[in-house]
Amino acid sequence: MQLADKTVVITGAASGIGRAMALRFAEEAPRGVVVSDIDGPGAEEVAAEIESRRPGQSLALACDVGDPAAVATLIEQAQERFGPIDVFCANAGIGGGIGLDASDEEWDTAFAVNVRAHITAARLLVPGWIERGEGYFLSTASAAGLLTMIGSAPYTVTKHAAVAFAEWLAVTYRDRGVRVSCLCPLGVRTPMLEGGLATPGEVGLGMQIVTASGEVLDPAQVGDAVVAGIEAEHFLILPHPEVQRMIEGKVADRDGWIMALNAIQAKAFSGVRTS
8 A cells, every 4th residue: 555645543653663653654645644642742742743844744632542432532533634544553552561460450451552452443444444445454563472572471462462453354354455564573762662671670671682682673664664564565564574583483393482482581580580
């Protein structure tokens, strides 16, 4: 899909990957870029940056994607401003929680933001896309959704679920004009990564393992990869090429892959768990 003259909605777009996507999409002469985030002022700053270059092209909307009613309002307001939505980027995501000690509230919040928000948006958009014969759903998951993330059970599990839902959408609706991409990066220089690295204990160590697994990319590099992936209509968008090799290694020898990661975890966490 070409982004020219399209209406694009991006959640979690006040910073990090979402902000980079919004700015990059704006370069493709879309009809409108809707910048959405729970951080309303942050979304307004990104929209203003777009407006300074391309007046009338952007709209900022505050939205907590963990609230289905808020997602419905976001879609309604976006369509009121720019017309039918062509591309929806379910980009908002959260970390939180460590392992079995993660609370029920942490699990519920992770599922609400990282998975159910995608389902809500798809329920609202896919019927119209089928009727029009065209639409694009971009799910921001993570390499953790294809592999795993040492240290965070809620994040890993919900990102796996996000990948699975995106794949199901692609299989089910591709022949009716709906295209789906799933963005799965490794380390990207975002507030989530930087905050995780600054967190003591297993969370921080888990983030250190992520950054050691591949190059830490600038969000703008991910934005470029997303535009290229959407134009080529690739399902998996992998800004880090090493992720493909990791997937192949996991599939070829899952037992060996699990043992290797367990050894990495044991070595990294030995000081934390014995202190």
